[in-house]
Amino acid sequence: MLPLTTAPDSYDTRFGDLDLFAGFPCPLKVPMETELARLLADQQQQGIALQTTLDACDQLSLVDQADSIEQLNDLPDLIFSGGLNGFLSQPFRQRFLDTGLFHRWENTPVHPRLASLGLTDPTGFFKVIAINLYVLAVDKSRIGDLPLPKRWADLLDPCYGGTTAICAHGGSFNESALLSLHALFGDDGLRALGRTIGYGLHPSQFVKHLGLAKADTPAIAMLPLFFAKTAKNQDDLTIIWPEEGALATPLFMLVKESEHQRLQPLIDFFAGTKVANICSGAMFPALHPEAQQAIPDDAPLSWPGWPFLLEHDLAVLRQATQQIFVEAWKAEHQGKQIP
16 A cells, blocks of 8 residues: 555644645646655655655645644644645744744746746745636626626626625635735725625536526636636636736745755655646646746736735734625625535
8 A cells, every 4th residue: 555645634633743744736636646656655665654644625724723833843844735824924934934944945947937926935945836826717607797807806896796706615715815815905805805706615616507597606706727727618608817817826845954855755756847747737837947838928927926925924914814805795695604
């Protein structure tokens, strides 16, 4: 049996016992697990058994608890994660990064398509592997007489009230998307979005209803590009690349300084061309300079930027963003429960 362990959906493991904690977005789950299993099997044949937990769709609580963990030995040795999450929080950075307990990466070339976006962490701790992109998707059978939105800002218009879906899970809405929109539009923009967004869905739920003109389903959804591009009913779907840019959130790697050399095979795996092409092939543009290009040259991208992320305490900002949005959402949609 391969030394590959998938943990259950609750916090019931000491993450500090792990060599690797990997949180893969759902579209990357199967190909990444397959390739990682091969690597781990090869390591096992060499007498190296690595303890690994895969958090395939962000079901575990390590990401949410990262800002409250106080001891280095309570953390995995290598972390692969995605989104604007607790690893970017000020408490985590002050305890474990500013103190030199995690490895600083050397700057490496970035794919020409992404080089101008400023994705390389200036502090050197977060090795960005790829980016997840959010676009707008419109169900032609549900949009009716409403004009097609061209920008994220269009969704602040009351005419779109209650028509739009965003990813939601476990009683909260997608924090990475909301933080990105908060960076664009501020508190008042978030409140307006709380009135516009009527649904919290997994992207697969939105595409399942495409073209059915089914009542009480969204006309518009903020979707990862993968789900928009791979929906079966493309004739019933209009994909809109907002003028401000598709929202970009990072997939990144962190490794303890003390374990960097020991885990070099895992590091080479995540930083290599194979993973880069898996990501780009699933429409997660990869930073590796030799990765296949995943998006057109003229498609704009919206990324909050490292200055924004490092100047704010993401633990505080995530909570404030969620609170502002949810209060507006509940006031507009009384009686509805967050999925």
